[in-house]
Amino acid sequence: MSDTSGTGKVVVNRAMSLDGFIAGPGHAMGWIPEHLTAADVPEVMAATGAMLVGRGTYEVARGMGQKDYDGGPQFILTHRPPDEPDPSVTFLTCGLEEAVATARRAAGGANLEVLGADVAAQCLKAGLVDEILVYVLPVILGDGVRFAPPGLGRIDLEPYSSTSSGNVTTLRFRVPKPAQRSS
Ligand SMILES: NC(=O)c1ccc[n+]([C@@H]2O[C@H](COP(=O)([O-])OP(=O)(O)OC[C@H]3O[C@@H](n4cnc5c(N)ncnc54)[C@H](OP(=O)(O)O)[C@@H]3O)[C@@H](O)[C@H]2O)c1
Secondary structure, three states: OOOOOOOOOEEEEEEEEOOOEEEOHHHOOOOOOOOOOHHHOHHHHHHEEEEEEEHHHHHHHHHHOOOOOOOOOEEEEOOOOOOOOOOOOEEEOOOHHHHHHHHHHHHOOOEEEEEOHHHHHHHHHOOOOOEEEEEEEOOOOOOOEEOOOOOOOOOOOEEEEEEEEOOEEEEEEEOOOHHHOOO
16 A cells, blocks of 8 residues: 655655656657546645755746646745746755755645656755655657666665556655665
8 A cells, every 4th residue: 555645755756657767858748648647646646745846847847837736835946046936936046955944844744745857866865855756657758858867876765665557557665865775
């Protein structure tokens, strides 16, 4: 049984092709809603109190007009906030740890979801992530944005849930803290 309660965890959450891409060439994302929409994961959404999102992901989602997933307040990590304000999100320019702490406070005891290849990889490297949740979709994309950029290195994970529903296989892993990692 999946742990779907929002208990203040930091969760890297993404849909992924079978060959390990989270976006296709040119940041193509249309392959995801063909198999998975927010309506398929109400329990995950309900367990989520806030989202920490990389600027790259924010720009792609904005371009798509994506509004159906409500994971609470969104914090966008960037070195340079845009000139044009966006009242629907909060831009953060602080360090990574402070950004995670700020977004966690906003989550109010529910989970914090981390979105974006780059930002999620930095959080993983820094030991700030408790869990990875991956929706594996039945498609091979061949190219695009990988699960993580090069340089993340090896992290051994603890699998604790694997379920499938319709076309989607959902995998959950606990992420050991750096001091507990074997390499
Ligand atoms: N399949 C899925 O479920 C899923 C989920 C999420 C995202 N995606 C896809 O992943 C792609 C985006 O990934 P991405 O690699 O571009 O990464 P990203 O993590 O979304 O964004 C990277 C950007 O975040 C900012 N940033 C990163 N680290 C920072 C730090 N420590 N301090 C301040 N700002 C920081 C920088 O923006 P500035 O240059 O503005 O400073 C950087 O260029 C998109 O195609 C998106 O659609 C897919």
